[in-house]
Amino acid sequence: MKPAPFGYADPRTLAEALEVLGREGEGAKVLAGGQSLLPLLSMRLAAPTTLVDINRVAGLDSIESGPDGVRVGALVRHARLLDDAAAAGVQPLLARATASVAHPAIRNRGTTVGSIAHADPSGEMTAVLALTGGSVTVATPAGRSAVGWQDFFVGPLETSVHGPAVVVDAFFPALAQRSGTAFAELSRRRGDYAVCGAGAVVTLDADRRVSAARTAYISVGLVPQVHDLTEAVAGRPVDTVDWAAAGALARTLVDPDTDLHASADYRRLLVGVLTERTLAAAALEATGRTP
Amino acid sequence: MTTKLFGEPVRRREDGRLITGRGRYLDDIGHDALAVAFVRSPHAHARVTDIDVDAALDVEGLVAVYTYEDLLGPMAEPLPVLIPHPQLTAPRTGYPLVRDVVHHMGEAVVMVVATDRYVAEDACDRITVSYEQLPVVVGVDAAREARHAVHEDVPDNVAARHHQETGDVEAALAASAHTLAFTQYIERSACMPMEGKGVHAAWDPADSSLRVYTSTQASTSVRAAIAAKLQLSLEKVEVVAPDVGGGFGVKIVHPWPEELLVPMAAIALQRPVKWTEDRREHFISSAHERQQRQEIRVGYDDDGRLTALDVRIWHDNGAYTPYGIIVPIVTATQLVGPYVVPTYRVRVDSVYTNTVIVTPYRGAGRPQGCYAMERTMDRIAQERGLDRAEVRARNLIQPDQFPYDHHLTFQDGRPVIYDSGDYPGLLDKLTALVGWSGVEERRAEATARGKLLGIGMAMYVEGTGPGPYEGGHVQVLGSGKVLVSTGLTSQGQGHETAFAQIVAHELGVPIEDVEVTTGDTRRFGYAVGTFASRAAVMSGNAIALAARGVKEKALRIAGEALEVDPSDLEIDEGLVQVKGTPGISIPLRTVAVLSNPLRYAFDEAAKQATQFAGPGDDSKPPVAAGDAPGLEHVDYYSPVRSTFASGAHAAVVEIDTLTWEIDVVQYAVVHDCGTIVNPMIVEGQVHGGVAQGVGGALYERMAYDADGQLQNASFMDFLMPYASEVPDIDIDHQQTPSPLNPLGLKGAGEAGVIPGTAAIASAIEDATGRRIAAMPISPTELYDLVRDDAAGRVAPRRTGAMA
Missing domain, CATH: 3.30.43.10 (Uridine Diphospho-n-acetylenolpyruvylglucosamine Reductase, domain 2)
Structure with missing residues (x-):
């Protein structure tokens, strides 16, 4: 070795x-x-x-939190993002998901942007980038350009970036008004790659009815995908909504694989369970953010 | 009196060194040594048709390349069958490097020696081995089917048929009021010590001598094997086990190919050579354990008392049988546990598969035996509608039945005669400790939270401390330092502390004066090894006897010096004194000086022992006939048979009905290892064992595919439990001393792991109402089980209600 x-x-x-x-x-x-x-x-x-x-390149280690979102530099370690209150205030999913990234020793060294550039569909931050509708900034000799998450992830461990390029930051848009988030995952051992994980964003209208419900999963599928589950719950008052219906819908939308630790069927089960749990938690947060 | 040390929770003296990076493990030795890497077979069963090393020859830093063709004399012969047995009718072992046919993925085909490990691996990458693939046998069922043979000349794949019986089991079953028959499986796991194997060898050409450091559990026997295979005289070979980062059984196997090849290269190249096993190598080329298929038939009466037990086992021994059939024998004989089994028959077919060899892993066949017997108890309870604790209670050997003869032959070739124990006492303590009778309230409370709660228990008896012998050497120096050595090795168990406690107690010296050395053939040449929970029993007693010999001599010499009868003397805190008469005394260190009559006063203390230091008795020689200079003694302990420790575990699990995650929320242990030298060390052993038990029950398995590829050969996919997965453990002790040895000890090393799989399987079954007949079990498998309408269901159970 x-x-x-x-x-x-x-x-x-x-x-x-x-x-x-x-x-x-x-x-x-x-x-x-x-x-x-x-x-x-x-x-x-x-x-x-x-x-x-x-690691010695200057200017890649900042976290910039603004009203539009959070820009995370290529050298920001997971641990720093986890502890950044300003970033969590703008986009709560960042801290929530980062807390599930492996163990402290790995979070102390591993970088959030590196994890995204690695494009492992088991990586928490790939799903978060997708769910928040984020993008990365790719620097090439020709200059810098923003690449949206849909265009960035091509396959497992594969991105659209080729040739001389450095992903210098990732941008996570701010959480919308009257919205809440949640993140949960199940792993065989604490800190392992998730057998299945889910992030959720729920948005309410001014009458506290569900106007949008979206999820993204980790260790499910080859590339991060965002699933819009709004149709299962749209227009329902937040305190009476049947999140199980969204879970059931989610199960029909995903195409998980079997591996050593879980069958595709079991993953599909977990997609339903985690969808229900995270949507409910996200809705609770959204309620708190809806006057 | 000397400060009481024996039986006290003395802090482990080795820990400061070991946990602050001051240990000296194999890879800490010889940074400038040449490094070895191996080309290992990627195939599970294949004929080597060609080995092309040409491309590797350009690698700068390459020193040597060896294949089977380069092995000479005994090295070209198969590795030894370490433990022959008449029932091992078709033993097979590999060669140090593959000769013609590979029998499991990971076997070493080519050895590369280079200036460092990086270069050695670069060279390995450039060596091309061509193979003709052969049909692969994976798993006990495929081995049993024998559509293909692992070894061409063993067409039925059966290495051994082990068979013991205590009576006519068919007649006893026929006469039983009730019978049950069922089949169950248990999977492979492995020892996984933090430190893998490793060997460093240095040849001294001027002295024609070899020093080998190896991360082993049996340095004396490695020494003998190296001498034999490399045709060296024994006194020219030294083998030292440095600090060893865990063994758990895998390092009792020897000689590993690397333990022969590395010294061979060191001699040939006249340079120190080192090999440090990496984790992937450990997965694919060391040893695993535990896979068995068990077919059980049991007879019992209306009250659930056993009348007959017939067990048929297929035991996967992997590709070779270097360690004989020890694991099958241990399963066969320890299966009966703490119970009266009126008529017992066990037949174990030990079968070849194209997988890594199977040799003892902590528990060494006992977890499988316990799983068979304890799940049988559960089934009887369910069938009779009885509480599981009650069925066990009715079948236990009673305290007045010791010594209890099972009429079986143990792994040491000696009868299975339980020396002492109190099994009803264990069960009572366990049910109290875990709250067995209160579980229904807990179940209801858990149900309200959406969890299924279940409880299970398992009891075991563990034969520990088998012979043939161990020895101890105790020597008091003129400085007052007490040197202790024993030949068996340490892998982190706390021997430095426990053995020092024994000597301090026996000799009456401060523990700080005692220094313990283990596993160094320069210090002690005769030993067997560290396995089967035997170090405290074997070396502990040998060292105690050696210390008693030193004490006797010290009192004699002190008696002469003080002109008092030795029987009036005692030793306390390193001072030899007249009992009850303070002031008349002589330091033990002075006795040590006087014990060695000197001509030369090399230091101040030595003056006392020189010829003009004082009046002597001119009529006697300075060293009496039959006596020897020095205050030291060597003694040995050799038991007539093993001593039998025992225990009982209970597990409470909670299962999430949505995700089928299994959480062990409580784990209780009652443990009896006879007299306890150090309860802190015993509890540490139990904790470690339970962790491995939980791992074996819920997390670990060797995921071989049908081609014999190990798919999870890394710590990313082979799931050893983290601390976060190991429950808090409640421990209660019971002490029934062994009548077989001077200190009353029984072994404690393996106990914690034995009942884990059985107890947790029982708890999951209790929680879900589904039959658990294959372990380990993961959430995805449990989900499959609860969805499968054809899967067995157990009768509604109510624990705690004593029927």
């Missing part, structure tokens, strides 16, 4: 990082927190020619 030989660069600027990436071609990989990449290297499941370590 020792990596194959690889080159190593530790640029101080983004331009320098992009230059190295351009020079090294497809064999180069960006190293941020290393929590997924380094085990892959050690098991020789990946053998990049060069690691471009961006």
